Amino acid sequence: MADDDSAPRTLLLTLSGRDRPGVTSAVLATIAGAGVEVLDLEQIVLRGRLILGVLITTPHDWKRLRSAVESTALDLDMHVEVERGVGDNKSRGEGRSHVTVIGFPLKASAMAAITGRIADNGGNIDRIERMARYPVTAIDLHVSGADPERLRTALAIEAAHQSIDVAVQPANLLRHGMRLIVMDVDSTLIQGEVIEMLAAHAGCEAAVAEITDRAMRGEVDFEESLRTRVALLAGLDASAIAKVYDEITITPGARTMVRTLNRLGYRFAIVSGGFTQITERLAEDLGIHFSRANTLEVVDGRLTGRIIGPIIDRAGKAAALRDFAAAVGVPVGSVIAIGDGANDLDMLSAAGLGVAYNAKPVVREAADTSVSVPYLDAIVYLLGISREEVEAADAAHGIDTPAPPVG
Numbered sequence: 001m002a003d004d005d006s007a008p009r010t011l012l013l014t015l016s017g018r019d020r021p022g023v024t025s026a027v028l029a030t031i032a033g034a035g036v037e038v039l040d041l042e043q044i045v046l047r048g049r050l051i052l053g054v055l056i057t058t059p060h061d062w063k064r065l066r067s068a069v070e071s072t073a074l075d076l077d078m079h080v081e082v083e084r085g086v087g088d089n090k091s092r093g094e095g096r097s098h099v100t101v102i103g104f105p106l107k108a109s110a111m112a113a114i115t116g117r118i119a120d121n122g123g124n125i126d127r128i129e130r131m132a133r134y135p136v137t138a139i140d141l142h143v144s145g146a147d148p149e150r151l152r153t154a155l156a157i158e159a160a161h162q163s164i165d166v167a168v169q170p171a172n173l174l175r176h177g178m179r180l181i182v183m184d185v186d187s188t189l190i191q192g193e194v195i196e197m198l199a200a201h202a203g204c205e206a207a208v209a210e211i212t213d214r215a216m217r218g219e220v221d222f223e224e225s226l227r228t229r230v231a232l233l234a235g236l237d238a239s240a241i242a243k244v245y246d247e248i249t250i251t252p253g254a255r256t257m258v259r260t261l262n263r264l265g266y267r268f269a270i271v272s273g274g275f276t277q278i279t280e281r282l283a284e285d286l287g288i289h290f291s292r293a294n295t296l297e298v299v300d301g302r303l304t305g306r307i308i309g310p311i312i313d314r315a316g317k318a319a320a321l322r323d324f325a326a327a328v329g330v331p332v333g334s335v336i337a338i339g340d341g342a343n344d345l346d347m348l349s350a351a352g353l354g355v356a357y358n359a360k361p362v363v364r365e366a367a368d369t370s371v372s373v374p375y376l377d378a379i380v381y382l383l384g385i386s387r388e389e390v391e392a393a394d395a396a397h398g399i400d401t402p403a404p405p406v407g
Contacts (some may be wrong), residue, residue: 234305
């Protein structure tokens, strides 16, 4: 730094070194006596190393303050740089976005590719935060200067190449106003398909699974496929429904997601092309507020192979989402929808944020973002909630969480 006598308008103080209690207070106490204003302040700790940046207005005797800060840094066994400037921070550019990157694992080559595409689209990374380091790695990038829609398209292509998940959301108040989550059930909230599990008890699993797969890819009409599959269950003892419920595996992270967001006042709904005999029990067991699904007809203790009432199909799911939003009193733009199959497409499109979860290609291509890691609670990272915050809230309620890996 040139040592001339011209007084700069601002000073940027950057300290780095081993983290320990009292560093920030010592630095601020040093500059407090100079009567300066703090214009900006940021600090991060990475594996025990602290980096502290303080942007301040300049006192008349700025060299004296610089010497005082250098002395404080020496006492703290830290390195300090003092950079002169001519003004405050520039305001962030237009096109502000949150870019959330999730990897399992997250390789340096993938992050290099994503940040490269951000730069290619004119974006500047203003801030980086780690949201989780296990069981997945999640990083949130605050980006300015790039159109969010164009950036989403570019990063979706790169994410597919890198086998990671990337979500791009405009940095506005709407992200903080998300208060309703509407989820598909089969292969989203739970692992597997209930109708195939019923079919296993009826001895027709292979035939039903083949039709289910075609329906989820959008190759056949959902209502037609559902009626065909349910007809194959005719004569099955209704007690098989309870057996299937006991066989259900909840998707890892689902309970954590619901528990965490319920604490923040979120409301949850499930909407399914499956059956009320299952979904209503799921809703009660998991603390979900609304549910809608089809109802299997049962006569004399056996399935008739028919469905009672209108079919909850692709359009029916979107209609249910709107009904749930009205019941909660939020606009559909404040709804997050999560699904995996073609019959979820209208629901994902209607929501403010449509998330394709371990979804078929046609759904990944149409959704706002996709999550392909096997943990449903990764959704909370898209909302700016870190794993550390989740664990702290659980600990306060006496809930143990697995210890992170060492390293």
